[in-house]
Amino acid sequence: MPVYFYWGDDDYQINQAVKSLIDNHVDPMWRDFNYAKINAAGDLEVMDGLNQAATAPFGTGDRLTWLADTAIAQKCSEALLAELERTFKHLPTNSYILFTATNKPDGRAKSTKLIQKYAQVLEFSLIPPWKIDAIAQLVKQSAAVMNLKITADGIDLLVDAIGNDSRRLNMELQKLQLFHGQKAAAISAKEIATLVQASAHNSLQLASAIRSANTSQALSLTAELLRNNEVGLRICATLVGQVRTWLWIRLMQEAGVRDDKEIADAAEIGNPKRVYFLKQEVQGLSSQKLMRSLSILLQLEGDLKHGKDETATLQTAMIELCQAMTR
Template identity: 50%
Template sequence: MPIYLYWGEDDFALEKAVDSLRDRILDPQWANFNYDKISQALPDAVITALNQAMTPPFGSAYRLVWLVDTTICLHCSEDLLAELERTIPAIPESSVFLLTTRSKPDGRLRSTKLLQNHADIREFSLIPPWKTEELLKKVRQVAQQVGVKLTPAAAELLAQSVGNDTRQLWNELEKLQVYAGIPKPLPTASDQAGVSQDAITLEVVAALVTSNTQNSLQLASAIAKGNTAHACSLVADLIGHNEPALRIVATLIGQFRTWLWVKLMVESGERDERAIATAAEIGNPKRIYFLRQEVKDFSVRQLTLTLPLLLELEVALKRGADPISTLQMKVIELCQLYQ
């Protein structure tokens, strides 16, 4: 299919997908002639991109036209829509037309519906920090791409440590690859037959991987214990390691939200771990045993009052409040709930 629409806020994953598409499509000898990267900020960017996509490639292989940060799936004039409807179905098989945007396409627009009919649409959204099973699945997927074997415990710690930061995940796995002296992945599975590799252990990941998200989970634990001094110290450490304040809050919201759901289900008398896992959006029901131990000393009232306070914190940070002082003041208030 010659038309692709990539969208989502995971910039690093999207860029990797673009690089992969470009490497697959373009003949290196003709790449300078057959590759156009066009910014939406340029005058008549969409028309220019469409014209280039209609131009036959030089030499062999294909032409790739990349329209960056397009807005046609958010708003599109009637004149531009008419041009899209005329040109998109006629783009030759020798051209690949790629559109990228961070924003979710508006499915009500005719321009979006046109692309839904003609384009391969792929989403690159960030995984919510509380969806631990999806984060773990992502770790295993990227580890396989990089060629790194991880023990189950090491994979879980890595998922906790990097959260939904795809760039850090790749960087940490490449670091582990170098540490273990693992060669780059071979082209095919058959080429790798007979290649043995010891799995990287939990201890190695703990020693080498920067674990800002893990510290955010430690912050949630410190708050739940009412340990104000330790919680404020963790806030200072996280900010000192350049952990974005909003990412810290997202991790806290995810953790307390999970605790609240588990506590509500337990209090209601539910004993089926699968039912509790489904309600709390936890992929692995085996985690419920440990979560039940974690929440046994909490009250539903404490957990219920925590989420609005975290929402207030998120709003304050988005309005430009100082990260460290705002976080510490709200953390003190949260700790008082659990004392």
């Protein structure tokens, strides 16, 4: 299939998939002629990319046109929709086109239906940091691909140290591969601890510190996350997700709902058994406190997206969030 649509917020996995497409289709000797990456935020840029993709490649190998950060699966004019369909139907057999986007395609949009008809659609989303079992499974799968045997306690240590950071997981597994060589024995947690910075501090622990109004711990965790190259917007996104979940739990409780499955459905929690623990977490918190916190986080997201200093902006928000939990 000559059309690909990759979406999700795991930039590392998307970039790895793109690299695989380039390696498989583009002759390195003809790359300057047959590979193009276009920031396709607007209709004109998408049109330009479609025109390039419709051109047969030069020399040997195939052509690959990458339209990055596109919004065609969210909104698409009728003119662009017609151009997409015309291009998809008449792409040269040795020309490939790739669209990438952060947001999930809108299933109601005509363009999404067109993409689903002609393209191979793949999701590359980060595993939510609270889905420990899913992260552990990713660690196991990634280790197996690299022919690494890791003990159960070693897997647990990597999950705690790395969280849902797929880029760092790949880097740490490569490090372990070099260290372990061709040894038959599985790598233990003790061995891993000597090579991997086993910092269990993550954005969920930061959310816990905020919930407890522990300002000094929240600031310390924020500083450590930034030192470990965690992106401010990703920290913010995790906090937004956690606070929103707490808010749903609290609102359902205040409405008199007692059934955990009903609460799980409303809060979009996959495992209803998790609701019991979430109820313990929101004890002592009112929906008003959580709504104030969510407002602060949405302001933080806007400030970060507008390019404000990441460290100072996050520090200010952490103080405000802890204060909101005490009012």
